[in-house]
Amino acid sequence: MYTSNNKLKEQGILTELSSLARSLSEAESGLTSNGVNNTSLMLENFEAMSAFTTKMLANMNTIDGGLAALLKLFAELINSLQGGSSAGGIAGIFGGIIGTILGGPAGTILGTVLGGLGGLTSPRSLNNPSVDAVFRSSREQTAGSSAGGGIINQIIIKNPVTFQRAFDVEVRTRSARGGIDL
């Protein structure tokens, strides 16, 4: 059961983690060749994401044990920063994080969108290997959540509703969805 105390603790920890990330990144050179301080922008994103995650935690009492996963995610983020990843890579990390938290295609899509927003501040190649690696890692973690070692999809729903939407009527686009033969 997710309690309000746990929520407060997590909110506090997230705030602290955000500060830690800022201090770590300020030690690095944040200027890119075109002079934009991407790290600063990324940190703003990270704070926004922290707020978003906190808000989501507060609104979803189905999330349980989210703290451990968030810590693990944050560790990956720090590793990425320290490893001198490109801006796109870090934005991708954010995307991957969100995608992993939300799970499934919806999360991946949202993560991709957020990742894309993060990358708008500097030109980057869509084929950037680090970006691809991050998303691939995120997808693998999401898909292999029960394999141990990966990031576990934290959403627990009582009914067997899958995010793959394995309905007996497959979800189709409007244009492809015609009448049904009787």
Place this chain on the structure above:
Amino acid sequence: MPVYINKYTGNNYFQSRKLVDKLVLNTLPVDGLPVFRYETEDQLDPGSFRSGDFDIKISLLQQGTSQLRGLSIRDFFLGDEGDFYYLVILKPGGSSFSGIAKQSQLSADYTYNQNRYDITLTCKDILIEWSRRCDAVANSTIQFVNGEQLTFESYMQRHFEGLTGGIVTVRTPVKKYVERLRELYSNIQWCYALGDYRNFITGQESISRWETFKELAKGLGFNFEMYVNPGTEEMSEPEIIFNIFFLADLAAETPLQLEVIEHKEIITPPKLEWLYLKYRSFSLNEAEYSDGIFFSNAAQYGSDTDHGDGVTLYPTCALTLGGRLLSYINENNITEKTVVRGIDFRELELKQYGYNLNTGRPIGKLYPLNEANGGGMAYARIFNCARVHGGVLDFYDFVPIQEYCKLNYRHYVNLGSGLKCLEIQLPSSYTNILWKVVSFDADNLHYVSSIESINFNLDSATIQLSTL
């Protein structure tokens, strides 16, 4: 504009249902009906029967509490584990659309942004639920003994006896079927489905009642629709109307008065000139002989194959060259007309059921012939007319039935017909606008053949009209 949702346990609304809870919503999100499509038939495939489905999206933030258990929207749908299903009734404008969503056709999206914090149900038309119910019961379970005679109206009630679950009303047109036939041939004494004819069809244990009903609809030329009986939406078990009707009656109906927002039109691709309906057939070495009818806009050739003497084959519709050529051979053994499959004609396929005539009952002109090479009879042949020929009463006349049937398929032999697409304001005075007539001028009648989308908040819809 309310949405009524009843939650049940059971396997089929028409077979077993136990009400669990009810939810009434008075609004939906702006994108609350992301998918909505209802069809009546495939315009390029005569004898097809189609239905539809819709997705309904309910925001988890909108107000609503279930009526029986006082649950929130989320708990109403996802609070319990179990194999539930939901009867969803939409009432945009004056119209009513109903569908069934199984628990497995429900998904929740807890993403708390992008306007997604919602639950989506995929609902299939209630007609699909009905078809599944009827498809699970063998035709042999219809109580129809030898010697029994049923009118069209009585037979339709009998066909669904035991399946209605006390909530389905099977409606047939006010104008009796035999009266329709008498408009073509005034010398018809009666028209009945004969128990003997039904009973000598073999293998009925593995033929479903839904299949035979569709075969009847194709072979007799009627259509059907299903909708919630107005006024029963708020009941624990809303009542359902299963309405059987003939296209020929639509022309006499008062056309819809539509407020048109957009008006588009296309011309359909040309259709083949002739349509062929085969009601009984048997193959001999030289040809497949059949009784049936093929017709165009301007002409028709029909046969009632044999004369009961066990020898005479003519007049007949003879298929040769592997079924590619269709010829009408008259009673003097003269070929009057030959058409080519795929170029001149297409066949509306009526399933040819095997039969066993060793019943000891009189079977009129359906005497045994050599069917070792295939053949059979359409289910519609359980109906026969009694008609006077030259002072002699013919008890097994099928000609009026097949000639009336073709009235239902006239729009499939038009060389090209207009197809209109309208965006309209949903009329407030009609429960179901599908199959309703729209008049652009006196000689230009259309009917609503599909609904492609509905704007729930504006009570508007995009509909398609076909030429009547």
